[in-house]
Amino acid sequence: MPYTAPVSEFKFTLDHVVDLAQVAATDRFSEATADVCEAILTEAGRLCDDIMAPLNRAGDLTPARLENGVVRTSPGFAEGYKAIAEGGWVGISASPEHGGMGLPFALSVAVNDMMSGACLSLQLCPLLSQGQIEALEAHASDELKALYLPKLISGEWTGTMNLTEPQAGSDVGALSSKAADNGDGTYAITGQKIYISWGDHDVAGNVCHLVLARLPDGKPGTKGLSLFLVPKYIPDDAGNPGVANSLSVVSLEHKMGLHGSPTAVMQYDGATGWLVGDPHGGIAAMFTMMNNARLNVGAQGVGAAEGAYQHALAYALERKQGRTPTGHPTIVDHADVRRMLTAMKADIFAARAIELACAVAIDMETATGSADWSARAAFLTPIAKAFGTDVGIAVSREGVQVHGGMGVIEETGAAQFSRDVRVTAIYEGTNGIQAMDLVARKLMDGGEAAYRLLEEIETQAESARTTLPDLADAVWNTSESLRETTEWLVGQSDANQRFAGAVPYLRAFARVLGGHYHLKAALAEGGSGARSALARVYMGRLLPEYLGLLEEVRVGADDLYALSLEDLGA
Template identity: 70%
Template structure:
């Protein structure tokens, strides 16, 4: 199967839909000219097409393994990592003071998404390092920055984050890992962490772990947690990897997918670490990493959906069956329906993701709190909708293949197996939706209302050319506005009961907004045709979602535990 990075789509969305020129007009991103962005996307596309995509199947069939305590990565992954690091792709939006490119996050997000479509297992490695780079830039001491950031940005060293423990999944505050002061500026970190993506590898000089642990005087819960940088090899006086630290990979998880990405159980036995940020401020530092990681995970879902769509389309064009104009199944109505839904959903999710990244860029470039609030509101939508699109599109891809989709050799099932975890990690999608209707609506729904105002303004402007589409979008906005008013007037139990449905409805409407903008930029063209399909067949899902969103919590607990089990 041939993968092609969707570089023209990224350029269209950045230029036409999300107002990227706003970021390029700021002092911080003034060098991000259209020509430079196009060149970067083109080079990244070639990396994905020629280097990463050929590693996709081998990473699944010949996955990472643990041999005598040493992680062995899939064949070709070391060369793939070298191409990524040599190209500077790890430090795309990192600070140039330490060797980064200083690119807007929106451009880096586009590149990360195309990498996910090419080979998700390998793409996880630079994504982990990027998150750590951001956390260290924001919270680490100057000494730690000077030592670790150049190595992480260059790809000589790789980074991880260690949150989860066997007894503390989403409830991070229940962790039991501990740290004690060694009296020399270092700490002894002890505990076990699970589900650590790329916890080790055989191609980097060093692996740097960010580990959450509790100091002796740390209170219970998240407020008593501190963050430590704990390297696999302790740097010597020259900054080179020295003696082995007191940590090890206990085992690799046997997973449904992502076989090429080693997911480790890590054991720390008094390992030497350095405090990042202030004592007991670990969660604030880690959330710097996690918030953008949630944007990145949404992109992983979208990238996987793009790969699954291309894979399914190629098969549908080649598979001969039945009487159609071409003789191929692509001309069967139901197969065409599936392909159209896949394409329309990928476009909608990608536009939301890049708009989210653009808001983060603008918040950093302007220090305008309105942009930061917009970015915060869009983040749980990007993560949840992006990963759900990844699951839905990859599952549909199996269906396009028919019986062959259930046969591993076709490669269709890998996309679904690989992407399924994205709805779970970096905060499950249920947690994301509760965050949306809880913390992100502490403003009484003001940001939600402002987004709806913008959508209705666009619909109003386009009534003359596309009355059917604009009316559909306007009506959806009004219904969503009513549901938002209902949400902010309820207690949290009722909000949470309908939170995922509400988020899905909001994503459907935002998707309609970007499809309409695309249609207006391409009257009579393929984008308008795709928008008409979305508005007629996919946007109406919002009504069912809003009915569930405003149903309250009583029905969820109507059955007793015995009745539920019976």
């Protein structure tokens, strides 16, 4: 499949749209100079183009398989993972104390975006390790950190996250896995977990599971959960993989996509584990991992969209069919194909800018401890996750359409992007849950974080009215309408009234943010050129969606419950 990591796109967006320079200006990230950032992006792009992208199709056609209790990964995946690990890509933003690069999280997100476009199934493996590294850095004992972090950061070992059980999906508090104190500093973990991405494999020496379970005195619900580190092989006195732990892979799921990513049903039968964080503090520890993971899942969606777009564009430049307005020999010059391709490109830019702006806010929070940056990062995270994955799904679906009949022929590879990216809107918290979080927890400040963002958007639009009045007016007007709807939501005391309009509200906010970042890009190039032309596509064809979305937000929930279950056919 043709894929070229969009290195220049990341450089432009980081430099001119989301202002990574302010991160590099802090003491915490002073080593993230322009030269260092460029070198990181360039080398990561080379890895994606030369090593990972050629594995994408192999992972789809030859899925991971379970043989006699051993998981065998797709052809070339072990070598691909080795290249990722040896390049230091697992530990880009991890602490140098244990071997990480200590670079801004924004760079890590950018690299994960590129890797997702190249081979999403393989990218999941280092992504899960990165999340585990964050959780251990924040909550593990010094002994656990000293043993596990260097091996996770180097890629010698990999990490997973074990939350979901057959009866406990989004309702994590309903899980039934148990933990019993062994009296020697370890715990016996018993239970079954499902949907465990990269739960087992043959690409690294050990698999380290973070498992949520309940101690005997744990209260019902999420407040009674604790987090445990449960390795596949128990480390010996020298810190090397020793005896096998009492855990096993029951089966691998047969999924619609991500065939190269082994998704395991894991069984724990009194497996030895170590407590991470405080007893009954498992949710707080796990969310350290999940919050940044949600942003990275949004980046997965954007990366997959990039891959699907490049695949569709390559096809459109080759396929000859019918007469075009200018006589161009291929379908790329048909108006409807142009409509699809330009909209795909405009939405990818908008989603990527939101993703990177969120990452920069996280970095600024880390570097300064500012409550304002913390609130901004928290507010942008559900938007980046949901909108990024929605764009991934929409763009990959449109990529199939560009291919016409050949899009549903598996040999072209167009459908793989659509199948692979679909689950990103579900895992790490469904997009509906992201939206509910946005209109509930993220508006508990009375809308202050939202209003600060809107003020920034309107200030820029005001200043741009003299140079780009058409684009500036569009952004300012949509922002004002969004402000009014935000005020309406903040005034709703009934949470269900908010929840009924949560998804359209999140999408409307993303649409306005997309317009804001397109305007910044157009201004950065002087108001004329390809970025200004793309901004006009976004403002004229995609941004107007906000009107219907905001209308839907204010409908509330009553009409949804006017139909009885019998009326619904239940």
